Amino acid sequence: MIPPEGIGAARRGATGDPPRIDVPDLERSLKNVRTLFSALMSVVTVTASVVALYPLFSVLYLLIVRGGRRLGLSLFTELPPGAGMIGGGIGNAIVGTLVTVGLAAVLAVPFGILAAIYLAEYGDGSRVAGVVRFSAKVLTGMPSILTGVFAYAAVVVVTGSFSAVAGAVALSILVLPIVMLTAEEAIRMVPHKMKEAAIGMGATDTQTTLRVTLPTAMPAILTGVMLSLSRAMGETAPLLFTALFSDFWFEGGLGEPIATLAVLIYNFSGSPFDNQIDLAWAASLVLVAIVLVINLAGQALTKRPERR
Amino acid sequence: MSSAPPRAVTISRPPSAREIFVNRAFRGLTHVFAWATIVLLAYILFEIGSLAVPAMNEYGADFVTGTTWDANREEFGVLPEIMGTLYTSLIALVIGGALGVAVAIVLSQGFLPPVLEHLMKNIVELLAAIPSVVYGLWGIFVVIPTVRGPAEWLHEHLGFLPFFDTRLSGPGILPASLVLSIMVLPTVAAISREAMVAVPHKLREAAFGLGATRWETILGVVLPTASAGIFGAVVLAFGRALGETMALAMLVGNANVFGWSLFSPGNTLASLLANHFPEAGRVEVGALMYAALVLTAITLIVNVIGSLIMIRASSKMQGLR
Amino acid sequence: MVSATATATNGNGHENGVGDGVVIDCRIENLYYGDFHAVRDTHVPIRKGTITAFIGPSGCGKSTALRCVNRMNDLVRGFRFSGHVHFRGQDIYGRSIDPVAVRRSIGMVFQQPNPFAMSIYRNVAFGLRLNRFKGDVDEQVERALRGAALWDEVKDKLSASGLSLSGGQQQRLCIARAIATEPEVLLMDEPCSALDPIATRRIEELMLELKERFTIAIVTHNLQQAARVADWTGFMMVDTSRGGRTGYLVEFEETKKLFDEPAEDLTREYLQGEFS
The missing domain is CATH 1.10.3720.10 (MetI-like)
Known part of the structure; x- marks a missing residue:
């Protein structure tokens, strides 16, 4: 996953004068718009899923706490x-x-x-x-x-x-x-x-x-x-x-x-x-x-x- | 064993008359019950229809456009209920649909390790197993108190919008729609997950191979390919929301008015039936039957459209394999 | 040695099947599945106490022909048939004939082992119950399992599921199930195609034992197998000349003669091709 140290370094070093060979930056970075978008969407989706499941736990919790109070033979x-x-x-x-x-x-x-x-x-x-x-x-x-x-x-x-x-x-x-x-x-x-x-x-x-x-x-x-x-x-x-x-x-x-x-x-x-x-x-x-x-x-x- | 006893040709013998009779009778029986299904459906429609006929003759189309429900004056109209049914279902569909698709994406696109994915799938199924009357109870004691604060704030600051121009006095469109959205969520999640899983793996691989990010693949390849299935899921969920009764009867406020405000009480066709049927007199029962017929027609149309979309979706998928 | 009925093409019938000990006289003139012309001109007499094999390339209709003999083809939609199958003098395709009754006298073992999802014991007893067998079921089950050379392997676990056995054992269970009711004729549709060589060998030995008591007809794609076990062999071929893929019988002979000195060139070419 992690590219060799050299590639990114070469790119960073080359920012001053235009590089002869354009070595692509393979490092994952949130500055990249595409990566940022992807990460953001993941966060939104996973959050939405958690929200979607919240009611179930809320219902179960209340059933046990409020319903449990009267649990007995009578x-x-x-x-x-x-x-x-x-x-x-x-x-x-x-x-x-x-x-x-x-x-x-x-x-x-x-x-x-x-x-x-x-x-x-x-x-x-x-x-x-x-x-x-x-x-x-x-x-x-x-x-x-x-x-x-x-x-x-x-x-x-x-x-x-x-x-x-x-x-x-x-x-x-x-x-x-x-x-x-x-x-x-x-x-x-x-x-x-x-x-x-x-x-x-x-x-x-x-x-x-x-x-x-x-x-x-x-x-x-x-x-x-x-x-x-x-x-x-x-x-x-x-x-x-x-x-x-x-x-x-x-x-x-x-x-x-x-x-x-x-x-x-x-x-x-x-x-x-x-x-x-x-x-x-x-x-x-x-x-x-x-x-x-x-x-x-x-x-x-x-x-x-x-x-x- | 080796002392070769007389060959027992007697063992295999043609089926007896009784066996042949039983066979015919059983086949006939299954045929009768298959037909009975058709007859039952026809009988249900006929029974509701025929009891609605007097009211249909009496009120005609005015029933659908009238806005009063008064058993004492024998004046019946279900426009607020029709609007309330569609409004609550649409809101529920927007919220529950969005959450449901999100859940489907999380469950089908490798966001979670298999164990968690399986667990979450079971939890979504549990969500569908909880009876609606329990959701109604939960709505009364959890959702209404929870939304009261935010609703007040919205009304104070954004009260000029038609959606917020009344106060939430307790039951109303918003809490009802919120609970309804939770109830349609499992339907949307399950069916659209299936549609997403059915997207051939080679298509995803192709997108990844071109250097697309996970989300570019999902938005560019998976969702468009599964779109027909997801849309079908949404329509089927809509059909379920339209007919859902208890959560609405307990939360919507049962006021025979319709307003765009999310915080005002309203009514739906199903909860009208639930609330008025037990104590209805002969005339009102006729009007309720008419309302039931309207509800039948609406849900039937929505369900048929949903099923047709699903059939087209699956035939489209077949072409991809 | 070679009787007049040996070659199918001139097949002057022993229609009632009494002469020569012919139990089943199967004459397929034309057989269709819907529009598909599957088999034509196939006449095979099956003699009592012998093993009759059908060989030929795949798609030549040999299984289809075999399935005519106990009317299993009735299950296929669009099945049409002209010709006759005489079983002890009666045409089993006659109007008044109940296919269920036919299948009770002419048992079948299928290509894939297909035990029921029930215990070994109940698998074998299935046919006995079907025929409301009045005698000792336990004894008859044991007999059938011994007959299928499976008894020693399963006698301690008769209540285990039939599906828990290995492939070869499952196929022998299916044979036991088929012979438990002592049908007169046993049809075997490539019974060894799903099995390994050792299991195949056992089934072949079993067939040779069984032919003392049952008349057997077998479809096989394995020529050596036909040569090893069959008394009579019919060679079928596909005819593509009319655009379709219609199977027909090329030659029907005593096995030894068919393999050593086939009368037809087609047969010779096929046998040489397969053996070389």
């Missing part, structure tokens, strides 16, 4: 406090989030995988597959609140009440296209020669898919499922006027309103009572923890080498 076992009351917890909201997202998974995951099998295997290259893929992409781009509007119209209006099912329907529309598109990708990744081996042994298409292709693609499919579910956990907008909220424990009533962490955070964020605001932070901490655990677990599935 957080998980008690019901949310009313206005002006002290204590309480978010137990029903944790249960409710798991129930709603679980129900959404039941609705969307088999649907998505079956459609993905069609896209990647049986309908590959067909016009229907093209339209289906396009529809799924449109659904991915659909604002989450619109799935809530749809579930309101299709479930709440029809059944006449806000319910866990309505919330799950709204979430499942968000989960469906992600599962479908990642599962399609995963199925396409299965080496063709493996499918060929099964077909060559006289397996029917279904047997090839169910016994060879799907098991091989399963880790990657599950990654997609987990990522989409972790996203659904944090969704609030689709639940506001579908699942609504409930101050009570979930007792199996899927046709009734249900509490969720996301809606609890939203409701309590505007509260004038410190107790409720503290619980909003604690609920955020729990929500982010669940989301991150599912997210990381999902990613770990595909990073692990072949099982068995």
Whole structure:
């Protein structure tokens, strides 16, 4: 990197009288406009990146400091406090989030995988597959609140009440296209020669898919499922006027309103009572923890080498 | 083993009727679910559309140009919301887009040792994993207090500019846009990083070989080559920003007015839906459905444009290989 | 010694395949992939209990011809075929024939080892489960692995992944998997092309053992291999005269005769070129 002493010296010595041979100056120097510009841009860009990452650390810090304050057994076992009351917890909201997202998974995951099998295997290259893929992409781009509007119209209006099912329907529309598109990708990744081996042994298409292709693609499919579910956990907008909220424990009533962490955070964020605001932070901490655990677990599935 | 038992020709046998039936049924089933995706999308559009029809007949185009939202007088107009949606999304896009591209450059042009690069990539992904309602909470308790001081100063000294001509009373366009920009940043960063990584190495080598500095290479070769992909990323991020609900509902102030001042409260289509739906009566629900339809149309158009740009970007890249 | 059916070009058929112990009578008149005319005029009878080899330069359609025999070409879009493949008197391209049923009786080993991403045991048992084998699965798996000369190497790790084996072992696993269901005919599409000479040698020995129980047809680019293992050999060539690259059968003979005194000049030139 560093040029021999002589070159620069020769150039410096030559400043008095014009040099016979113009020896280029190879030393790095900030006086050079081009170098200065380059260095400046690097500083700006790296600074911008640090600024971009600051919010994450700020959020995590506050979650731990403010949310951590209320971390205790009662957080998980008690019901949310009313206005002006002290204590309480978010137990029903944790249960409710798991129930709603679980129900959404039941609705969307088999649907998505079956459609993905069609896209990647049986309908590959067909016009229907093209339209289906396009529809799924449109659904991915659909604002989450619109799935809530749809579930309101299709479930709440029809059944006449806000319910866990309505919330799950709204979430499942968000989960469906992600599962479908990642599962399609995963199925396409299965080496063709493996499918060929099964077909060559006289397996029917279904047997090839169910016994060879799907098991091989399963880790990657599950990654997609987990990522989409972790996203659904944090969704609030689709639940506001579908699942609504409930101050009570979930007792199996899927046709009734249900509490969720996301809606609890939203409701309590505007509260004038410190107790409720503290619980909003604690609920955020729990929500982010669940989301991150599912997210990381999902990613770990595909990073692990072949099982068995 | 060697005592050659009778040849077990019986092992391989043609598929049974049941196997053939199961095969047909399963193939049919996947076909049905594939079709169901199309039907679902059509059903969603139909359902929102049909509930909006009464309001569309009632208010027609005045709905889009009206500026009042009053359920008691049954007067509905969403111009402030449309403007607020576009304004907040644009500001978020300028800030989040610039930061996102910067992150993408740092992550793709060898600024960091591989370990740090990998770590930072994961951190950006984490940024995307945090639920928007948590960002909203953070915005209320961190962003609003933080920007209050600078906002006051700007208003005092530059109040003659339309952007600063009101005071920040709490929630408003600026804090909402700032939080929104953080939420679009990971999208921009991830997609434009991919576009930059896809720039063939030989092009960069050519620039370095001609004696270009790192930044001359980035600005002269990498960014222009990846520009279509980056632009597509920005448009897709715009689509996401338009539909983002919670952070805005919590931070934008929910005032049915629109002003250019960054410090005034405003509203967006998505947060209008979030705030009014739970308690809406029959007539207002119709108007909200109409608003939802407007939002659908806007995001659909933006997303289709974004996807088309991405498709063109990737076909352009193929020519380079 | 040489029967009338030996040369393909005049191929007066033993259509029902009973005479001469012909199990499969494969007559490809024309075979297309979309617009591409891949193979023409290829008639090969495959006899019970023998090894039949297809040789020829690459691109001559020998794999394509082999894949006709258990309808693997059905998977290729735009595949069209005229001619017939008689298996025990039945045309497997007949209207009422289920290709799945055909493949259960005519097994296949592919060019690249392709074990499933599951345990060794389950790889071999795959076909047994498929055919809902009622007998002792353990015993049949062991039998197949012994048959493929792999048993001693894997008997202590049957639950290890099939993908954890070496290339040669993987290919023998695939053979074990194919013979576990005791198909009548075993098709092998360049089974040794991905393997080193030692593994190749083992597979060749294995083929000679297996032909006692199975009828084997093999595609190989290795002439010595054909000379070592095959009883009958068909030599295929590419015809570029009509602008395309269409493969066709030049000569079909008993291996020894084909190599020692080929009837066709093309065959002689090819063999000399390859051996010199």
